[in-house]
Amino acid sequence: LHLLQRYGLVASRTSFVKLYLNGNYRGLYLNVEHIDDEFLQKRFIDDDGGNLYKASWGADLNYWGSNPNSYRSVYELKTNKDSNDYSAFILFLDSLNNISDSDFPCYMERNFEVNHYLKTLATEILIGHWDGHAFNKNNFYLYRQPSNGKFVFIEYDLDNTFGIDWFGVDWANRNLNNWHENNRPLVERLLDIPYYKDIFNAYLDTLLTDLDTSSLGIVLENKQDLIKGAVLSDTYYRKDYGFQYSDFLAALNNNYGAHVKTGLLEYLDERITSGQGQIQWIGNLEPPCDELPVEPERNLIKIVDFLGRETNYRPDIPLIYIYDDGTVEKVFVWKT
Secondary structure, three states: OHHHHHOOOOOOOEEEEEEEEOOEEEEEEEEEOOOOHHHHHHHOOOOOOOOEEEEOOOOOOOOOOOOHHHOOOOEEEOOOOOOOOOHHHHHHHHHHHHOOOOOHHHHHHHHEOHHHHHHHHHHHHHOOOOOOHHHHOOOEEEEEOOOOOOEEEEEOOOOOOOOEOOOOOOOOOOOHHHOOOOOOHHHHHHHOOHHHHHHHHHHHHHHHHHOOHHHHHHHHHHHHHHHHHHHHOOOOHHHOOOOOHHHHHHOOOOOOEOOEOOOHHHHHHHHHHHHHOOOOOOOOOOOOOOOOOOOOOOOEEEEEEOOOOEEOOOOOOOEEEEEOOOOEEEEOOOOO
């Protein structure tokens, strides 16, 4: 979740908590911000009144017909429960699955935060979050913004990451462009479009460059130092898979065995090395939607990279140009 926030994505905040009941220490826990009305008020200022759907296992985003009852058990409406309205959500799924290939890009640009999702997907894959939508059809929210009618994809429950494995899959080396499972129309239809696949790979490349294990190692070591006393005195810690305090101290660089196949930094090192050889992009592709408005006169405010950091013009690097009229352009300039 820290990485999602670092990359400008909508995500919960977290903190460590020492839990006491009636004065008795009951262990160290991770306090995760709930995705609810209050969360929306803080992330979508003056645009927080929309429908929020919580997707649990089985949420492949396929169209299951027009009956709302077909969706309620998997996609739970968490806001505006009195109206209990699934109509816009079902229409989105119908279009996502059934609209023609020629109409699909413009429909998605009008109804879904495409770039936000492509960056989310890139992050999901790089951290090995197999218990999300792309692989396990699980653990995400869709929020429909009232201001523009666009759905936003929000991740949650990211505990099965960084090499945790129950399937015998080598997540650190799994191909980035063929990482998802079949029958995932959101992922498949977007990545079938060369322009979006290029954007996705540009995010992958930028994130791989940013994932420096040396600096992340310092961050993780500081967190480890912060909580190690609480872990040492946590008698409940050992009840989870037989973990010992020594396993906690070794977790950054060594595997535990069983479902913990790699240490955190070990996973990242391997993912970065393998991922750098899996990037696929073409560059200088025309946007697939021809309904974009004619641009008015405007002035360039700044140039940022795909992580939102301000920079200057550079060739061979995907950049975003931000203008004073609120428009943005994704720019790829390649040396020849």
